[in-house]
Amino acid sequence: MTGDKPVVYVVDDDPSVLRALERLLRSADLGLETFTSALDFLNFQHPEAPGCLILDVKMPGVSGLELQERMARQGILFPIIFITGHGTVPLSVQAMKAGAVDFLMKPFDPKDLLEIVFKALDKDRQAKWEQRELKRLRERLKTLTPREAQVFRSVVAGMLNKQIAYDLGTAEKTIKVHRARIMEKMGAKSLAELVRFAEKLGIGSPSS
Amino acid sequence: MILTERKKQGVLLLFAGFLFFASSQNAWASLPQKTILILFPYESNTPGFIHFDTSFRSSLTAKTDYYFEFYVECLDLARFPDARYHAKLIDFFHEKYGKLKIDLIVATLRQSLEFFNAYGRSFLPETPVILYEQDRRFLDDRTSMQNVVSLIGHLDMEGTLDLALRLQPDVRNVFVVSGASRHDQSAEAIAREAFRGFENRVRLSYLSGLPMDELIQRVSQLPEHSMLFYLSILQDGNGQTFKSPEALALLSPEANAPIYSVSETYMGSGILGGNLISHSAHGARAAQTALRILAGEKPENVQMPEESGNRYVFDARLLEHWGIDEEKLPPGADVRYRKFSIWNKYRWQIIAVFLILIFQALRISALAISLRKQRRTDLALRNAERKYRTLADFNYDWEYWTAPDGRLLYVSPSCERITGYSSRQFTEDPALFHEIVVPEDRQLWDGHHHDHQTALEFRVIQFRIRTRVGDMRWIEHACIPVIDDRDQFQGFRASNRDITERKKAELEVQLHREELAHIARITTLGELATSLAHEINQPLTAIRCNAEAALRFLSSHSPNLEEVRQILDDIINDDTRAGEVIRRIRTLVKKEHSQHSPVDLNESVRETIALVRNTSVLPGLKIMTELDHELPAVRGDAVQLQQVTLNLLMNAVDAIKRAPAASRKVVVKTTLWDDQTAVVMVRDSGEGIEKDVMERLFEPFYTTKGEGLGMGLSISRSIIKAHGGRIWADNNREGGATFFFTLPLEGRQQP
Numbered sequence: 034m035t036g037d038k039p040v041v042y043v044v045d046d047d048p049s050v051l052r053a054l055e056r057l058l059r060s061a062d063l064g065l066e067t068f069t070s071a072l073d074f075l076n077f078q079h080p081e082a083p084g085c086l087i088l089d090v091k092m093p094g095v096s097g098l099e100l101q102e103r104m105a106r107q108g109i110l111f112p113i114i115f116i117t118g119h120g121t122v123p124l125s126v127q128a129m130k131a132g133a134v135d136f137l138m139k140p141f142d143p144k145d146l147l148e149i150v151f152k153a154l155d156k157d158r159q160a161k162w163e164q165r166e167l168k169r170l171r172e173r174l175k176t177l178t179p180r181e182a183q184v185f186r187s188v189v190a191g192m193l194n195k196q197i198a199y200d201l202g203t204a205e206k207t208i209k210v211h212r213a214r215i216m217e218k219m220g221a222k223s224l225a226e227l228v229r230f231a232e233k234l235g236i237g238s239p240s241s
Numbered sequence: 242m243i244l245t246e247r248k249k250q251g252v253l254l255l256f257a258g259f260l261f262f263a264s265s266q267n268a269w270a271s272l273p274q275k276t277i278l279i280l281f282p283y284e285s286n287t288p289g290f291i292h293f294d295t296s297f298r299s300s301l302t303a304k305t306d307y308y309f310e311f312y313v314e315c316l317d318l319a320r321f322p323d324a325r326y327h328a329k330l331i332d333f334f335h336e337k338y339g340k341l342k343i344d345l346i347v348a349t350l351r352q353s354l355e356f357f358n359a360y361g362r363s364f365l366p367e368t369p370v371i372l373y374e375q376d377r378r379f380l381d382d383r384t385s386m387q388n389v390v391s392l393i394g395h396l397d398m399e400g401t402l403d404l405a406l407r408l409q410p411d412v413r414n415v416f417v418v419s420g421a422s423r424h425d426q427s428a429e430a431i432a433r434e435a436f437r438g439f440e441n442r443v444r445l446s447y448l449s450g451l452p453m454d455e456l457i458q459r460v461s462q463l464p465e466h467s468m469l470f471y472l473s474i475l476q477d478g479n480g481q482t483f484k485s486p487e488a489l490a491l492l493s494p495e496a497n498a499p500i501y502s503v504s505e506t507y508m509g510s511g512i513l514g515g516n517l518i519s520h521s522a523h524g525a526r527a528a529q530t531a532l533r534i535l536a537g538e539k540p541e542n543v544q545m546p547e548e549s550g551n552r553y554v555f556d557a558r559l560l561e562h563w564g565i566d567e568e569k570l571p572p573g574a575d576v577r578y579r580k581f582s583i584w585n586k587y588r589w590q591i592i593a594v595f596l597i598l599i600f601q602a603l604r605i606s607a608l609a610i611s612l613r614k615q616r617r618t619d620l621a622l623r624n625a626e627r628k629y630r631t632l633a634d635f636n637y638d639w640e641y642w643t644a645p646d647g648r649l650l651y652v653s654p655s656c657e658r659i660t661g662y663s664s665r666q667f668t669e670d671p672a673l674f675h676e677i678v679v680p681e682d683r684q685l686w687d688g689h690h691h692d693h694q695t696a697l698e699f700r701v702i703q704f705r706i707r708t709r710v711g712d713m714r715w716i717e718h719a720c721i722p723v724i725d726d727r728d729q730f731q732g733f734r735a736s737n738r739d740i741t742e743r744k745k746a747e748l749e750v751q752l753h754r755e756e757l758a759h760i761a762r763i764t765t766l767g768e769l770a771t772s773l774a775h776e777i778n779q780p781l782t783a784i785r786c787n788a789e790a791a792l793r794f795l796s797s798h799s800p801n802l803e804e805v806r807q808i809l810d811d812i813i814n815d816d817t818r819a820g821e822v823i824r825r826i827r828t829l830v831k832k833e834h835s836q837h838s839p840v841d842l843n844e845s846v847r848e849t850i851a852l853v854r855n856t857s858v859l860p861g862l863k864i865m866t867e868l869d870h871e872l873p874a875v876r877g878d879a880v881q882l883q884q885v886t887l888n889l890l891m892n893a894v895d896a897i898k899r900a901p902a903a904s905r906k907v908v909v910k911t912t913l914w915d916d917q918t919a920v921v922m923v924r925d926s927g928e929g930i931e932k933d934v935m936e937r938l939f940e941p942f943y944t945t946k947g948e949g950l951g952m953g954l955s956i957s958r959s960i961i962k963a964h965g966g967r968i969w970a971d972n973n974r975e976g977g978a979t980f981f982f983t984l985p986l987e988g989r990q991q992p
Contacts, residue, residue: 060793
C-alpha cells in the first residue's frame with residue numbers, strides 16, 4: 034500500500050486541447066503529465082504511482098491505437114481513455130478490445146472525463162495493489178523448502194494431514210509441523226487465507 | 242403691172258445678154274476680120290457634118306486673134322446630081338460671094354473639093370483650101386490638090402471588125418450593110434477591100450443597095466453567130482434617100498445581131514460600137530490648120546500630122562443586151578449610155594452619201610443599242626435594288642445604314658419586331674437609339690458610338706435595351722464601316738440581333754454550372770466531414786474543458802484569477818479557431834452567383850490547405866507550399882478558384898493514400914507562368930496517372946475512385962475555362978503527378 038499521488042498522462046497533438054485538459058485535471062487536484070506525441074510518452078520514465086492515460090486516437094507519427102499496442106508489449110499498464118474528434122464504431126470496438134477503459138467523443142462533458150479518470154485511477158490503484166501482493170506472495174513462496182512447497186500444494190488441495198503423511202510416507206505429526214511453518218512463512222492467519230494466496234499464485238487449483 | 246418671178250428672171254437675163262454683146266462688139270471691132278466659106282456636099286443637117294462644123298467654128302472663135310465671118314453652103318449633091326443644077330448653083334455663089342474677100346475655104350469631103358475645083362477656081366483662084374475627108378481611100382489621083390491642105394481621117398473597118406470578132410469569137414457570119422448612093426458604094430468598095438483578109442475567118446455577106454423594107458426583113462432573120470457591119474445608107478434600093486444615122490435607126494431595132502460600125506455619128510442610133518472616127522476631133526484639127534494658113538503659111542508648106550483621131554466607143558446598153566463583157570474592151574474605150582449614169586457620174590458622192598447614211602445608221606443603231614442596254618442596266622439595277630431591299634427588309638435582324646455624318650439612311654423593318662419602334666421613328670429621331678439603351682449600358686453604347694467615329698473597324702458589342710412596352714432585351718450590335726472603291730468612308734452598316742433568348746440560355750448554363758459547382762463543393766465538404774468535424778471539435782473540446790476548469794478554480798477557497806483570465810483568453814482563441822473553420826465551410830457551402838474580383842492565389846491556397854488539415858485526413862500527410870509572394874492578383878470568383886484548388890488537393894491526397902505514410906507528400910506551388918498568366922501547381926508523390934486515364938481525366942462522370950461522382954475535374958475545368966485559363970495534368974519525372982491551372986493576371990484577361 035503506497036500513498037503515491039496518482040498521475041494522469043495526457044497525449045494530444047493539439048496544444049490547445051492539451052492545455053485545456055491539463056487545467057481541467059489540475060482543477061480536480063490530479064497530478065498529471067502531458068505529452069504532444071506518443072513517442073514522448075513512451076520515452077518517459079513512469080513512476081510506480083497509479084495513473085491513467087488520456088490518449089487522442091489520431092495523431093501524427095504514432096497513433097493512439099499503435100501506442101496502445103506498444104504499451105502492452107512493453108508492459109506499461111495504464112488504463113487508457115481514448116478521446117477522438119471523429120470516432121467510428123469499429124475504431125472504438127478495436128480500442129475497447131485492446132483494453133481501453135473508455136472511448137470519449139470530442140467534444141465531451143469534462144465532468145464525464147473526470148469521473149472516468151477517477152474510476153480509472155481507482156482501478157489502477159487496485160491493480161497496482163494486487164500486483165504488489167502477488168509479488169510479496171511469490172517472494173514468500175520462494176522461502177518454502179521443497180517439502181513445505183509439496184505440503185502447501187496438498188493442503189490447499191484440501192487433503193487431510195493423515196492423507197498427506199500417508200502420501201509422503203511420514204508421520205502425521207511431521208506434517209503438522211510443516212503446516213505451521215508454511216502458515217508462518219506465507220503470512221496466512223487461517224487456512225482460508227492460505228487457500229486464497231494459493232489461488233492468486235495459481236497453485237493447487239482444484240482442476241490441476 | 243405685176244411681174245411674175247419668172248418674168249423678172251427673163252428680163253434680167255436679157256439685160257445681161259445685151260451688156261455682153263455690147264462689150265463683145267467693141268472687142269471684135271478692133272480685130273482683123275477673116276471670112277471662111279465652108280462647103281458640104283450633102284444636106285445641112287447631116288450629123289457628121291454638124292459635129293465637124295461646130296467643133297471647127299468653136300475652136301476658131303475661142304481664139305481672139307481674129308474676128309471670123311463664116312459662110313456655109315450645103316450643096317445637096319446626092320439629091321441633086323444634075324450638072325445644070327451645079328451650074329446654076331455656081332452662078333448663085335458668084336452672085337453671092339463675088340464682092341466678098343474669102344480668106345479660106347474648107348471643103349468637107351472629096352465631093353466638095355471636086356465641086357470647088359470644077360466651078361469655084363475660076364473666081365477664087367488664090368484662096369487656100371482645107372480638105373477634110375474621112376478616109377484616104379475615098380480620094381483618087383484625079384483630084385487636084387493645088388493650094389489645098391488635106392486633113393484625112395481613117396475609117397478603121399479592119400480594126401473594128403477584128404475587135405468585133407475578138408469580142409464575139411463565135412461569130413461566123415458578117416453582114417456588111419450599105420446603101421445605093423455613090424458614097425454608099427464607095428464605102429462598100431473600101432469595105433470589100435478591107436475585109437478581104439477576114440474571108441478565111443468568117444463568111445462575109447454584103448447587103449448592098451437593097452430596098453429598106455427588104456433590108457429590114459433581112460437583118461431581122463440573120464442566122465446564128467452573125468454580126469452586122471453598118472457602112473452607110475444615103476439612098477436605098479428604091480432610090481429613097483436617107484440620112485445615114487436615120488437609116489441605121491430604122492434597121493437596128495429589127496436586127497437580130499449586134500451592129501458594128503466605124504463612125505461616131507452612128508453612136509446612139511443602134512451600133513454596138515467600134516474604132517470610130519470622130520468628126521469633132523477633125524473639126525478641131527481643121528481649125529488649127531486654118532489658123533496657120535490665115536497666119537500666112539503656104540498650104541503646100543502646111544503638113545498636118547496624120548492622126549486618125551479615132552476612138553473606141555461602145556454603147557453600154559447594147560453591150561449588155563448582147564452579153565459582151567466590158568472587161569474585153571480595149572483599154573481606154575469610151576462606154577456610153579450606161580444605164581446608171583447617175584452612178585457613174587456621182588459615184589463618189591453617192592458612195593460618200595451612202596457611207597454617211599451607213600455611218601448615221603450605225604450611230605443610230607449604236608445609240609438604240611446603248612439606250613436598250615441602259616434600259617436593261619436600269620432594269621437590272623432596279624431588280625438588284627428590289628432584291629437587296631427585299632433581303633434587307635425581310636432580314637430577321639434589325640439592320641441600319643448610316644451616312645458618313647451619322648444620319649440614318651435606312652432602318653430595316655425588323656426594328657419594330659425587336660424594339661416596338663418603327664423604322665420611321667428611328668430615322669426621324671436620331672436620339673431614339675440612345676434613349677432605348679438601358680441606363681446601365683448607356684456608357685458602353687455611347688463609348689462604342691464615340692469610338693467608331695474615330696476608329697473605322699469592325700466592332701461587336703452587347704447591351705440591353707428597353708422596348709416600347711418596357712420589356713428588356715439583349716442586343717448584339719455589330720457594325721462595320723463601308724469604304725468605297727476610292728477609299729472614301731461611306732458610313733456604317735450595322736446589324737442588331739435580338740440575343741435575349743441566347744443570353745437567357747447562357748445565364749441558365751451559367752446557373753447550371755454554378756449549381757453543379759455548388760453541389761460539387763458540398764460533396765467535397767461531405768468527403769471532408771470527418772476532417773472538418775475534427776477541426777471544429779478540437780477547439781470545442783478545449784473550450785469545454787477550459788470552462789469546466791475555470792468553474793472549479795473559481796469555487797475553490799482561493800481562486801487563482803490569473804489562471805482564470807488565461808483560461809478565458811484561450812476560450813476566446815479556440816472559439817475564433819472554430820469560427821474560422823465554420824467560416825471556411827460556409828464560404829464553400831454558400832450559394833451565390835459568381836462574383837469576379839481580384840483574388841490573391843496564395844491566400845486562396847492557404848485557405849484551402851487549412852481545410853485539408855494534415856492527419857485528420859490522412860495519417861502522415863504533409864502538405865507543403867512553395868508560394869511566389871510576388872505573384873500579382875488574378876481576377877475571378879474566389880470561391881470557385883478555391884474549389885478548384887481544393888479539388889486538386891483532394892485528388893492529390895487520394896493519390897498518395899497507398900503510398901507509405903512517411904512519403905505522403907503534396908506540394909502546392911504558385912508562380913508566374915508568363916508575364917500575363919499565373920499558374921497553380923499541385924504535385925503529389927503518388928503513383929502517377931496512367932496514359933488512358935490521363936486522356937479522360939477531365940471528362941464528366943469519369944472516376945477512378947470507388948466513391949465520388951467523377952465531376953470534380955470536369956467542374957474544375959469548366960470553372961477555369963470560364964476564367965479564361967487552362968487546366969491540365971502531367972506525370973512527374975520523379976514519380977507522382979502534377980496538376981496545373983493557369984489564370985490571366987488581373988487586368989490582362991479577355992472579357
